[in-house]
Amino acid sequence: MTHQIDLEAEIQRLLTEHERIAEQGITVHRRENVVVLGGEVESVERRDEICRQITGHFPEIEITCDIGITRAQAPSEVEEIS
Amino acid sequence: MIRIAAVGDVHVDKDVVGRYRPALEQLPDRADALLVAGDLTRHGTPEEAKCFAKEFGGLAVPVVVVLGNHDHQTDQQEQVTEVLTDAGITVLECSATVLEIRGHRLGIAGAKGFGGGFAGACASNFGEREMKDFVGTTEAISARLGETLRSVRCDALVALTHYAPVPETLVGEPLEIYPFLGCYQLGNAIDSAPTALALHGHAHHGSERGRTPGGVPVRNVAHPVIKQAYNVYQLLTDSVDSELVPV
Numbered sequence: 001m002t003h004q005i006d007l008e009a010e011i012q013r014l015l016t017e018h019e020r021i022a023e024q025g026i027t028v029h030r031r032e033n034v035v036v037l038g039g040e041v042e043s044v045e046r047r048d049e050i051c052r053q054i055t056g057h058f059p060e061i062e063i064t065c066d067i068g069i070t071r072a073q074a075p076s077e078v079e080e081i082s
Numbered sequence: 083m084i085r086i087a088a089v090g091d092v093h094v095d096k097d098v099v100g101r102y103r104p105a106l107e108q109l110p111d112r113a114d115a116l117l118v119a120g121d122l123t124r125h126g127t128p129e130e131a132k133c134f135a136k137e138f139g140g141l142a143v144p145v146v147v148v149l150g151n152h153d154h155q156t157d158q159q160e161q162v163t164e165v166l167t168d169a170g171i172t173v174l175e176c177s178a179t180v181l182e183i184r185g186h187r188l189g190i191a192g193a194k195g196f197g198g199g200f201a202g203a204c205a206s207n208f209g210e211r212e213m214k215d216f217v218g219t220t221e222a223i224s225a226r227l228g229e230t231l232r233s234v235r236c237d238a239l240v241a242l243t244h245y246a247p248v249p250e251t252l253v254g255e256p257l258e259i260y261p262f263l264g265c266y267q268l269g270n271a272i273d274s275a276p277t278a279l280a281l282h283g284h285a286h287h288g289s290e291r292g293r294t295p296g297g298v299p300v301r302n303v304a305h306p307v308i309k310q311a312y313n314v315y316q317l318l319t320d321s322v323d324s325e326l327v328p329v
Contacts, residue, residue, distance in 0.1 A: 022093075022124045022152065025286030025306060039286065040306040043097040070305050074105035074112065078085060078314040081279050081299050 007058070011035065014057055020049055026067065034062045040070040083320050084183050084238055087112060087143075089312040090119030090283020091304040093152060094134040102137050105311030110142040113314050114183045119283035119303050120150025120194060120244025123162065131162040135169035144181055146172045148192040150244035150284060174242060176226035178234045186318055189236030191275075193227040195245030195282070196220045198265030205261055220265050228271030238317040241272045241280040241298075250292030251302035252285050269294040278317055 008028045015023045023046070027038040037054070041047050047067045054063055087109055092102065109116060118138065123130035126149070138145055153162055163173045172179050174192025181188045198205050198220035207217040231241060246252055246264025255263060263285050272280045273296030280294065283304040290307055292300040303313055 019125070022155065025091075027287070042093050042101070042305075045097045071309055072101045072105060072305075072311045074108045075310050075312065075314055078112075078316050080316045080319050082319070 007035070007061070011054060011058070014053060015050060018053055021046070021053060023050065026050065031064070034064050036064045036066055038066045040068045042070060044069060084115075084186055084188050084317045085113040086115055086117055086188070086240065086279070086315045086317065087312040088117045088119065088281050088301070088303040088315065089305055089308065090244065090281075090302075091121040091150065091286060091306065092118065092134070092138075093121055093124050093305075094137055095124050095130050096133055099133050099137050102311050106138065106141055109312075113143060113312075115144045115146060115181055115188065115190075116141065116312065117190065117240070117242050117281055118145065118147040119242055119281050120148045121152040121283060122147060122149065122166075123153050125155045126153040126158055126162055127156050128158060128161045128165050131165035135166055135171060139166075139169035139171055144172065145170070146174060146179060146181075146190050146192065146242065148174050148242050148244055149194050151194070154194075176223065176230055178230050180234065180236050186238065187236040188317075189234035189239045190242055191227065191230040191234055191239070192242035193223055193230070193268075195227070195243040195247070195268050196223050196265060197245060197262045198267060199261030200249040200264070200266045203257075203260065204266060220267055224265065224267035224271045227268065228274045231271060231275035231277060234275070238278045239276055240317075241275075241277050243268055243280070243282045244284050246282050246285055246288070246300075246302065247272050247280055248292045248294055248300050251282065251288050251290065251300055253289040254287045255285050263288070269296075269300075272296070272298050272300075279315060281315075 178191040247268035280300045286306040
């Protein structure tokens, strides 16, 4: 059985190294029997692919996905640099 | 007055094309140039670079970028650079460009940068060949960025990197990975020239604002940090005449 700390490391590496994911900014936290994923990605497709791959690789793990999609609206403010 | 729009870590691929464009089309009303602080793509393939060029190219303002670590993933950074350059995008790597903007010369010196860590917790050029190669890369890139910055003649000088030059803009990231997010040598390079602003990305969970030891303002413009299509920074302030509200 995979130890907790190894599981988190394995998920982190899967998220980075899987050719269809390549995400380094996803957080992985254990909450009792649930693994909670956090962070933001650029599209709904990427978030869904992350959940699909983790579920496929670790079918015994319950996943909660709190991954958001980064907003891409134009800014309304400017910062003066001094 | 010069206004610079900046963002990093947009990781464009087919699924992202169209997301940024509405905000980018508004750029001429908001900024004089767009700087992108690396990680333009997911894996650094020419196909992804074409997606980036489609999304971020052909704008009414100059676009200047550096590559990030993702843009090196498939070892095709030269082809990626060629795709971007053909699309009219300026790609910097230990090099600089000067833009003429309303009578001012905006100098931009850029480099991807590299890791290595910060004072009190940095890697040293010592021991195994692999460790010396790692730190040697850090030192070489930083030295070349410093030379480039000092060579630019302009009214306002901006340093553009992917990796962070200070630890302040990494706050929020796990301390354990700071050495993979930036290095103090980049900060020293920035301080060796009259730099007005340093922009970087890479740290998705970091903080927006910091300063180098020499006092240069540093901004982490990673997309998940700024949470909008781009931020706008104003240099050489003499008046406020845009529809954007100063903060």
